[in-house]
Amino acid sequence: MKHVITMALLLVLCVGVVWAQEPAEMEEFVSADEMLELSYPAGWSIRELEDFAGVEIVNDETIFEKIDGNDPLEEGDVRLGVVVLPEDFVLGVMQLSLEVELAELTESFAAFVEANNSLVTPGEPDSVILDEDREAGYIPFTGEKAEGAYLVLNHVPGFLTLVTLYSYPGELTEEVNELVLAVAASIHYGDAETPVSEAGGWSAEADFGSFSFTLTDAGISDATFNFQSFRCGTGSQSGSIQVTYSVPVPLKDGEFTLTLDMTPPPMPGQMPGATPRQTLTVQGTLSEDGQSAEGTWRAVSGSSSCGSGSWATNP
Numbered sequence: 001m002k003h004v005i006t007m008a009l010l011l012v013l014c015v016g017v018v019w020a021q022e023p024a025e026m027e028e029f030v031s032a033d034e035m036l037e038l039s040y041p042a043g044w045s046i047r048e049l050e051d052f053a054g055v056e057i058v059n060d061e062t063i064f065e066k067i068d069g070n071d072p073l074e075e076g077d078v079r080l081g082v083v084v085l086p087e088d089f090v091l092g093v094m095q096l097s098l099e100v101e102l103a104e105l106t107e108s109f110a111a112f113v114e115a116n117n118s119l120v121t122p123g124e125p126d127s128v129i130l131d132e133d134r135e136a137g138y139i140p141f142t143g144e145k146a147e148g149a150y151l152v153l154n155h156v157p158g159f160l161t162l163v164t165l166y167s168y169p170g171e172l173t174e175e176v177n178e179l180v181l182a183v184a185a186s187i188h189y190g191d192a193e194t195p196v197s198e199a200g201g202w203s204a205e206a207d208f209g210s211f212s213f214t215l216t217d218a219g220i221s222d223a224t225f226n227f228q229s230f231r232c233g234t235g236s237q238s239g240s241i242q243v244t245y246s247v248p249v250p251l252k253d254g255e256f257t258l259t260l261d262m263t264p265p266p267m268p269g270q271m272p273g274a275t276p277r278q279t280l281t282v283q284g285t286l287s288e289d290g291q292s293a294e295g296t297w298r299a300v301s302g303s304s305s306c307g308s309g310s311w312a313t314n315p
Helices: 002-012 063-068 087-093 102-116 174-185
Strands: 026-030 036-041 045-048 053-058 078-086 120-122 126-129 135-143 147-153 159-167 201-206 209-216 219-232 235-249 255-261 278-286 293-301 304-313
Touching: 036 053, 036 078, 036 174, 045 063, 053 063, 078 087, 078 174, 087 159, 102 120, 102 126, 102 135, 102 147, 147 174, 159 174, 201 293, 201 304, 219 255, 219 293, 219 304, 235 255, 278 304
Parallel strands: none
Antiparallel strands: 026 036, 045 053, 053 078, 078 159, 120 135, 126 135, 135 147, 147 159, 201 209, 209 219, 219 235, 255 278, 278 293, 293 304
């Protein structure tokens, strides 16, 4: 199972962009669920990943066929990819604690790549300043068929953003490095920078941490659950899980129910389904004047209770 997870992660890290000309201005990209935003060179083609939050970008849409066919890089090719993964998942694969600092995370990721990808040799891990508020871990690498770099960003609570850069050997120029830094600096995921009280946002404290949701005329369109060392089953939940509902959760007589599947992925060596299903159920009722809400929550692991309680909030 560890091998399967490792290979899946490495396949995600090899998605990319092909560079064949100097980019002019940048265009804005917003994912279908409006969670991921970034800038990319104007005139290039972009597509979302199917299984992860992320994108592939190419300067010619025919390059997608090369990526899908797992064909080697040719002269002039540069591949750039962006993927956002749950922090617990990445740190679990690399067997790191949630309290890891960016420098240690970057070094561990370099060792992880070296141990699981024999085609490249990572260089000395470093850090780069993306803007006045953010920095990223930077790991250059070399190989017979490619050279490039990995960037690790931990600017979104509960998630890690991995940016990959692959170029043809000998063609990793400063210009290409500046491109990947510009894309990395433009990445925004989730609603971390938007106050919950705006645009119909509601929030509440609970014993497991806190949660927030957006209320529209059609119902609840999205929700974010923030866990703070919440024990459920054999493990502990920390970080944030964001959910966007393709069909808004309806309210009936002012009442609603939100259900979150928080079952962790299998640990290395575990078979799928070995971990009991873990769910969090939040039930709530809006006040008659629509100015407040209150309700209860309950978390279970299999048939065992992880905890329950009440909550109250104001918009």
